[in-house]
Amino acid sequence: MTTDSPVASRSRDAEKTRQALLESARSRFAHDGYAATTVRDIATDAGVNVALINRYFGSKEGLFAACLNRTVEQMEPPAESQTTFDQMVASLVARVADQSGGVKPLELLLLIRSSGDEKADEIRRATLTRYTESMAAIAGWKRDDPATEALLLRAQIAMATGFGIVLWRASTELGPLASASAADLSGPVGDVVTALLR
Amino acid sequence: MTTDSPVASRSRDAEKTRQALLESARSRFAHDGYAATTVRDIATDAGVNVALINRYFGSKEGLFAACLNRTVEQMEPPAESQTTFDQMVASLVARVADQSGGVKPLELLLLIRSSGDEKADEIRRATLTRYTESMAAIAGWKRDDPATEALLLRAQIAMATGFGIVLWRASTELGPLASASAADLSGPVGDVVTALLR
DNA sequence: GAGTCGTGTAAACAATTGCTGACTTGTGAA
DNA sequence: TTCACAAGTCAGCAATTGTTTACACGACTC
Known part of the structure; x- marks a missing residue:
């Protein structure tokens, strides 16, 4: 045909x-x-x-x-050396709001919800570690530098916010969050990441 | 015995x-x-x-x-009329960090992860609505007032952050977030809620 | 102590699960 | 056209699921 x-x-x-x-x-x-x-x-x-x-x-x-x-392959984190803070924020918003091109937001949940399989869990942990460390690094985090230690925690919380939003949108139809567009989300989520990492 | x-x-x-x-x-x-x-x-x-x-x-x-x-019974939201902003933030942190006395943080996941049962889903929706509307109201949200409309979305995002953190701690052992104490969390989470609702 | 009712146990049910083997069918090369 | 092998189907398996039924125990009243 x-x-x-x-x-x-x-x-x-x-x-x-x-x-x-x-x-x-x-x-x-x-x-x-x-x-x-x-x-x-x-x-x-x-x-x-x-x-x-x-x-x-x-x-x-x-x-x-x-x-x-x-x-996991499509979750390559933003390169630490050539990414501005604002680009990182925009990238996170895009992933959550279905404008990232590649990964659909729902798929992010594969990274946070355990499947019971230990091998898969290890892959998930490695991916989460890599991604959050990249975010923290852009904000100034240096491995083994106690002065910047808190930034890693804060990057993980930023990531957790993303997961929470996706989970909310996936498992309830409760507006306005469930029906918010990328434009609607970008302001609040930007505020969150900024408050955490800047 | x-x-x-x-x-x-x-x-x-x-x-x-x-x-x-x-x-x-x-x-x-x-x-x-x-x-x-x-x-x-x-x-x-x-x-x-x-x-x-x-x-x-x-x-x-x-x-x-x-x-x-x-x-659900133990999720009575803070009374809108007699709760300060700071108290609301502290309450959210306490729920996430296992210092709330009643509900264990893990149980919060019952509210966000669907069970497939439609009746249970309706209970969950009602609880989430009640709680986030209370939070938004403390921040100044008025029902049907377009000028404050965005506050409801922001309250839901704050709630989503809480869920995300609990989910992270429940399904990975990835520190520092997984092993953070209430004191460790209170600063960052406070920053998030403040950035969203103040 | 006999009887009775609430509490707990054991075994089995039908349905569903992931998975497997033997089979059919289509496709492309000779 | 013939033929071989990959691609897909089918029926059924062993195990696990939620649930039910029939039975045993234990405490209490009379």
Whole structure:
């Protein structure tokens, strides 16, 4: 039907179904949590058979790990040396308010809600550490410098604010926060990060 | 054995096992989430038989609702007319940092993480609305007054920060936030709430 | 002490879970 | 066209889930 791509839409395309599964899984895992999500739900969303999850990802945990990896890769923190404070604030707002291009805000929840799998938890911890240390560094934090120690705590609280907002928007429809646009959020969130780190 | 109370510790005390179940359930639900918690886990924690959950609470959902109710009752917001701004900030910090006496911080997560049950979700929404409106009112918010509209959004963000911090502390051991004391938190959180609402 | 009712236990139920094996079907090369 | 292998389907498994039923215990009244 569609003759757009050199490798046009085939009815059987392993890579395409792999991506479809990843997409459905990330959405389900982020929104409902790991335990509440069933592999049959994911397969149905993706429009494919359940057995393919085990074929392509080994297990439900393997699929979750793949989801987490994709999110982690897109969470590259702003480079400490060439990022201004205002850019960092804008970047955080963008991630929370669905204007970041890559990661959807919901996926951030993969980083903060435990799945029970220890290996995945380690990946999450490393990502959170890397990101918050970058934020703190932009604000002046130096590793092992007691004088700037408090900045790391404050960067983590800024991050926690982001998670809290995303969680609020994902699990309640309570306005105005649930329906706030990026423009609505940018002022208040900017105030928070500024109060914490400047 | 113990002869402390007029109604001393009986080996069979319905009210006591009810409370034990409630305690175990609140802890499990808050920490692991609704779906990841099994009734057998709860019963084992409480040291009683699984069947008693259904006898005393009807179902797993009924037990969850009972947990939620106990938390909701203890979430009475600060009275708008006789609470200063600083008292409100201190109250929020206390809830997050386990110095509130009543509700343990973890239990706050019952208010923000959906259980899938629509009736429980409605209770959660009502509680969140009541609490954030009280906070906003202390800061000057008036219902249906467009000039103060933004304060409600900002109160919700302040609340979200609290949830984010609790979630961070519950699902990672990442310091310094995970191991911060109430004294450590009070400064930064105070800054956040002030930046949002003053 | 006998009877009774509230409390607790044990075993099993049906449904759902993640997962597996044997199978069909489509696709592209020979 | 034929054929081989990847891609997808199907039915069923073992384990776990929430729940129920039938039974045993223990304390209290008479």
